[in-house]
Amino acid sequence: MNSTSENTLPSLTLTTAPDFSPGKQIGTDNPLDFAISGSGFFAIQRDGAELYTRDGAFRRDEAGRLTTAGGLAVQALGGGDIVLAAGDFEVSPDGAISQKGEFVGKLAVLEPKDGARLTSLDEGLFSAPAGSMEPTASPAVRQGALEASNVSTGDEMIAIMEAVRRAESGQRLINVYDDLMGRALSAFGQA
Numbered sequence: 001m002n003s004t005s006e007n008t009l010p011s012l013t014l015t016t017a018p019d020f021s022p023g024k025q026i027g028t029d030n031p032l033d034f035a036i037s038g039s040g041f042f043a044i045q046r047d048g049a050e051l052y053t054r055d056g057a058f059r060r061d062e063a064g065r066l067t068t069a070g071g072l073a074v075q076a077l078g079g080g081d082i083v084l085a086a087g088d089f090e091v092s093p094d095g096a097i098s099q100k101g102e103f104v105g106k107l108a109v110l111e112p113k114d115g116a117r118l119t120s121l122d123e124g125l126f127s128a129p130a131g132s133m134e135p136t137a138s139p140a141v142r143q144g145a146l147e148a149s150n151v152s153t154g155d156e157m158i159a160i161m162e163a164v165r166r167a168e169s170g171q172r173l174i175n176v177y178d179d180l181m182g183r184a185l186s187a188f189g190q191a
Contacts, residue, residue: 023148032058032066034091035147036109037140041118041126043075043108043133044068050075052110052133055124057146060084070123076105077135091143109139 025035034042034056041052051072058074061067066074066082073081082097082105089099095107112118116132 025142025145026148027145029144031088031143032060033144033146034058034107035142035145037142038136039111040109040136040139041111041133043110044072044125045075045081046072046125049127050133051121052118052126052128053124054147068123075108077108078106079108080105082107091141093140093142095139095141107139107141109136109141110134111136 022036022038025037036042036054036056041054042056044051044053053068055068057069059067059069059071061071064083064085066084068074076082077095084097084104085099087099089097089104091097091107095109097104097106110133112128113132113134116128118126118128121127
């Protein structure tokens, strides 16, 4: 008998992927809040790299730049920061920003090309390989609204309860097996 043989268990690989299906839009009446209906991501700039987010809770910094809550500059279609003067402004559904009747810029709303994958980063940000993002064909931007989470609490609770029930069933099966093995060993020990 060879004592060097090893028992190996198959390895399990867990993969996760973000779910980019749109969440419910909640009106905020804050003109600096934006939600995208359908597909697409706002382009932002961090340390010279273009990143992407669906979180449209923006601010205006002291220089008038439109930024994320973390201070990252929101990008215009074609590149460059979006800079607003003091006062009110309007954003049309296609992402065009106007202030006092003058065109300021258009929000860069981009989506991955076919087969391109986004990499999840921190703070709701994503990165993509160079050249893998393109302008959304018909963006639908809503000013004064934010996108809520796309997670359904009820569905997640049902999934957790089903997993717990399966684990309990497995535990009962192991207990029955242990009981039967104990009885068999007792019966053979008495014979």
